[in-house]
Amino acid sequence: MEIVQKEKEKMVLPGELIGTSEEFIPKKGTFEERGNIYATGTGYVKTNSKERSISVEPVTSTPPALAVGDIVIGQVTDLKESVALVEIAGIKGRGERAIVNSEGAAIHVSNVKDAYVKDLSYEFAPFDIVKGRVLDLRNMRLSTVNKELGVMKAYCGNCRTVLKRENDKLKCPNCKRTETRKMSSDYGTGII
Numbered sequence: 199m200e201i202v203q204k205e206k207e208k209m210v211l212p213g214e215l216i217g218t219s220e221e222f223i224p225k226k227g228t229f230e231e232r233g234n235i236y237a238t239g240t241g242y243v244k245t246n247s248k249e250r251s252i253s254v255e256p257v258t259s260t261p262p263a264l265a266v267g268d269i270v271i272g273q274v275t276d277l278k279e280s281v282a283l284v285e286i287a288g289i290k291g292r293g294e295r296a297i298v299n300s301e302g303a304a305i306h307v308s309n310v311k312d313a314y315v316k317d318l319s320y321e322f323a324p325f326d327i328v329k330g331r332v333l334d335l336r337n338m339r340l341s342t343v344n345k346e347l348g349v350m351k352a353y354c355g356n357c358r359t360v361l362k363r364e365n366d367k368l369k370c371p372n373c374k375r376t377e378t379r380k381m382s383s384d385y386g387t388g389i390i
């Protein structure tokens with residue numbers, strides 16, 4: 199019999215630190231970075247003491263149906279060679295705070311901006327909060343081609359401080375590191 203413990207029904211948000219790889223084996227609904235385990239989506243933390251595993255069980259809610267053309271807000275969970283993976287957190291005009299229990303969406307390298315993208319890591323990074331438009335529902339593709347679309351909030355890859363916009367670049371006020379992103383014209387404003 200599996201011993202599954204719900205850690206006092208602890209609810210976490212995307213990107214929240216839930217443990218370390220020394221304590222747990224990361225399972226469903228989590229990702230590992232530099233020895234830390236984070237939640238990919240909103241949900242409840244579950245630990246299995248027998249397996250020494252940790253997972254995040256999604257919050258069950260009735261997701262508002264997405265439609266092509268919808269503007270969504272989400273968090274980048276991973277970067278692959280040609281796509282950025284995004285966990286959708288809300289839909290514009292239908293309650294930005296609504297939790298969509300989405301399987302996740304993807305921004306293909308060809309849908310990032312109106313210019314050639316050489317390397318996706320110059321455009322997005324895990325944890326970034328992005329605003330995108332739904333291109334198709336079957337493959338859940340998003341586009342950030344447009345000046346108001348793109349990264350809304352980004353964190354320093356070195357110290358995780360929120361990056362401040364400085365002209366067309368982003369700067370860490372803490373460690374002074376400079377990063378680039380496909381920024382939304384609304385970067386840092388919180389406007390969806």
Ligand code: ZN
Nearest residue numbers: 354357370373
């Ligand atoms: Zn920094």
